[in-house]
Amino acid sequence: MKDLVIVGAGGFARETAAAALAGGRRVLGFVDDNPDLHGTVRSGLPILGPVDSVIGFEADVVVCVGNPRNYTVRQQIVERLGLDPARYATVVHPSVSIGAGSSVGEGTVLLAGTVLTADVTVGAHVAVMPQVVLTHDDLVGSYATVASGVRLGGGAVLETGAYVGSGAMIREGVTVGAWALVGMGSVVLRDVPSGEIWAGSPARFLKNVPTVPSVLERQTP
Numbered sequence: 001m002k003d004l005v006i007v008g009a010g011g012f013a014r015e016t017a018a019a020a021l022a023g024g025r026r027v028l029g030f031v032d033d034n035p036d037l038h039g040t041v042r043s044g045l046p047i048l049g050p051v052d053s054v055i056g057f058e059a060d061v062v063v064c065v066g067n068p069r070n071y072t073v074r075q076q077i078v079e080r081l082g083l084d085p086a087r088y089a090t091v092v093h094p095s096v097s098i099g100a101g102s103s104v105g106e107g108t109v110l111l112a113g114t115v116l117t118a119d120v121t122v123g124a125h126v127a128v129m130p131q132v133v134l135t136h137d138d139l140v141g142s143y144a145t146v147a148s149g150v151r152l153g154g155g156a157v158l159e160t161g162a163y164v165g166s167g168a169m170i171r172e173g174v175t176v177g178a179w180a181l182v183g184m185g186s187v188v189l190r191d192v193p194s195g196e197i198w199a200g201s202p203a204r205f206l207k208n209v210p211t212v213p214s215v216l217e218r219q220t221p
Contacts, residue, residue, distance in 0.1 A: 003059040013064035014043040019093040060089035071163045
């Protein structure tokens with residue numbers, strides 16, 4: 001395995017570093033656009049410089065940025081860097097279980113305790129937090145974020161960029177649309193349209209996602 005540089009220095013980036021180290025990969029450090037962090041150390045690893053400096057490293061890359069207030073930023077940084085897809089690492093914690101027929105795309109991170117039971121497809125640059133269960137025939141689109149403890153029933157679909165909050169449960173066969181957001185602890189029993197925020201048990205529409213329209217216009221298939 002090549003050395004790894006992680007884009008971002010927040011919580012998810014540091015969790016990804018821990019997962020990579022647990023899997024035996026050498027992590028050179030983080031890159032971040034906050035100049036106050038440059039030259040400092042987080043989780044025992046240095047902040048090497050701004051995000052664009054990663055282009056010059058002889059190392060694999062994984063982009064670990066984003067939160068519920070701005071979960072389109074991961075795609076924005078990937079597009080900004082313009083790297084060959086082969087530069088992007090897939091980081092899988094050693095405790096992850098990946099069942100037969102399943103596939104995981106480049107730049108995706110699967111944190112500790114995640115389970116893919118069988119024939120699960122996970123796209124590129126997906127963030128999967130600890131203790132997530134993806135069951136048979138689930139499809140998770142590129143740039144999706146699946147927070148800790150989420151459960152997807154069989155044949156569920158998370159389209160491009162969807163964000164599913166901690167502890168949410170998605171009924172089998174249900175689709176969460178592109179760049180939609182499902183609140184933490186929600187129980188989703190029917191399809192969630194693209195670019196909408198749903199929450200509750202059962203989950204219901206709350207409002208549109210304000211930052212999404214421009215992203216939807218150039219949505220990755």
